Amino acid sequence: MLRRDVEFKAAFTVSQKPYRAKLDQNESPYDLPDDVKAYLSERLKEASWNRYPQPATYAEVKETFAREMDVPADNVALTFGGDQTILSAFLVAGGPSSKAVVFEPTYPMFRHYALATGTPTDFVILGEEYSPSPDDFKGKGYRLITFVSPNNPTGNLIDLDVLREALETGALVFVDEAYYPFARVSVWDAFKDYPNLMVGRSLSKSMLAGMRMGYVLSSPEVIAAVEHMNFAPYNLTHLHLTLFREYGVIKPHLNRGVDTVIAERERIFRFLRDVGLNPFPSFANFVMFKTERHRDLYNFLTDFGVRIRDVSGLPGLSNHLRVTVGRPEENAIFMEGVRRFLGL
Structure with a gap:
């Protein structure tokens, strides 16, 4: 009945012991301060909870959020958490007829989504410097090359020369920047003119883990594909859209x-x-x-x-x-x- 290529294990758990x-x-x-939460709650009450969020609402909220991020709206897709940005990369560039590479150690969800999407994936274990080399991906026929910068759990940044060589292969290059606020640098600033760069970000690490909010930065072509595969806007609730709309208050x-x-x-x-x-x-x-x-x-x-x-x-x-x-x-x-x- 169930898939034979997946080892179904217990759900993700964390320690339940008391802690200080x-x-x-x-x-x-x-x-967030209580007064900000109260303001956001009032904004959420204005939505019709019995109605699906409409495409026009998604488009309007995306425009507002993009202005706060100082990027064109055509370069942004809003997602249900940072994990959905990773899944989106495998959905738009992976699949059984594709080939991807993931560098480990890294966030385990990359391995999970490679398996879930049936994407043939090479998992390359890095040395003690935890830094990929162009030899790890050049000439390998990858359609999806993934990096995490800063990487979890090692904390290091991707070498920009290595990233440039990955982009020059023509593959979709996905960079998970969930932790970029703590690095104060972003690969988007240096390489946004490459149409095959896809950057995934999360608002969870800087404060909003309980709200599950993320977004993608990429070329209009990739953004359109991401939104198509995620069936936007129905993957986001009125809560998500309210918080994205009010990001200027939260930031x-x-x-x-x-x-x-x-x-x-x-x-x-x-x-x-x-x-x-x-x-x-x-x-x-x-x-x-x-x-x-x-x-x-x-x-x-x-x-x-x-x-x-x-x-x-x-x-x-x-x-x-x-x-x-x-x-x-x-x-x-x-x-x-x-x-x-x-x-x-």
Whole structure:
């Protein structure tokens, strides 16, 4: 009855133990102020909840959002979270007659969507620098080349020369920029004139994880294909469209949260380096680090009330852990737990 090429496992789960510091899912530690939520709730009440969002509404909201992003509306598609941007890349350029490449370790949903769309995909495990080489994709006949910048869970950026060579192959080049606010750089700025560049972004990491909002930046041809495959506008609810329309109200709060996270990220990095836990430089809202005692440390921190992510099961990441940057007081609890574990 079910597909034989898929190993159906338990649904995605996270620890349910009580915690004092939740640093495991790369969420923002900051929420919108109550008065902003109240304003947005009033705007949502204006919609007819018994009616589907109409195409004209989607078009109007997209125009408004595009102005806030300072890009033409023809270069934007609105999506149900950042994950839908990844799925969209496989929907428009993948499939059984295509061929794709995914560089690992990276966000596991790339492997999931490659399988779900039946796309023959090469999974290339990178070396310790976690940086792809043109030799990994040139002359391989790929129709879809994927990158993540900053990469999750390593935190590093794509080399722009490597990206340029990927674009020159003529394949659709998808770059997941879910964490770009914390890097303050975007490949879109440098390569938006390439019609085969497709950038996926999320609003989850900078504050709105609970709302599941994302968007695609690409050429009009790719945007039209993305919207066709996602059956826009019915993949988005009135809630999504209200928040996209009011992005100008939301944006200042996102930016302030990002500034604090960046400062705290550097504090965590220095701490991990000073206690000998081998952190990797990060341009995201998390820091990955390596320790031979990763399982013992993970369990100790869990009992101490600190949730972090064990990423040692990902390809090429044995003995690695990842900590999300939280509020200063949460980060202090994490650091205190590490000190106690190390006997410092």
